[in-house]
């Protein structure tokens with residue numbers, strides 16, 4: 001078994017994180033992420049639960065960390081940038097492609113009505129579900145499957161976030177995005193640097209804007225056969 005951050009958790013650890021969380025929230029304010037709902041969501045989700053054991057006391061450092069199945073959890077700032085760009089309303093149905101550790105989904109679940117999240121690795125989905133249960137987050141629905149197809153049974157979505165790199169956002173995802181919906185994805189060469197891109201579906205078409213240079217693990221079509 002790899003070093004994963006499975007329950008049980010020690011409430012005293014959350015207490016120890018208070019300084020790190022306060023510092024992180026200050027960093028977000030400096031990045032002009034000041035929406036109290038978003039800050040409260042980050043404050044409410046203990047990131048230490050989602051990172052490897054060895055990194056638990058450094059969970060809020062500005063860096064991505066490795067997780068199971070050769071994947072990674074994004075740096076907390078980047079999760080916040082994506083969250084802010086999605087502009088999630090309390091009644092929104094959100095689709096996430098790439099559950100990974102479950103951290104982004106957990107944060108979104110504090111802001112949205114329901115979060116649907118898909119990963120191609122069963123192992124990752126199972127660990128993420130364990131964390132959601134520990135945190136009593138009841139508005140997250142998971143799926144082991146191929147996120148490039150979206151989740152037709154629950155479409156359409158108000159917001160879609162892709163947390164894996166892709167040369168091109170799959171058409172299926174745009175088809176499952178509601179009018180006036182917003183989609184955020186890292187777009188570009190999967191082995192290099194991608195542009196974190198925000199697509200806002202407006203009456204006259206899709207308005208595209210680039211938010212940042214980022215590096216994500218690749219979006220790989222198909223369900224993982226192992227793990």
Ligand code: SAH
Nearest residue numbers: 098100101103104119120147163164219220
């Ligand atoms: N959002 C995550 C980080 C995701 S890392 C977090 O908060 O921790 C990217 C994830 O995308 C990986 O777990 C990878 O398995 C998943 N992924 C890659 N291609 C996929 C696909 N076609 N369908 C679903 N998930 C995919």
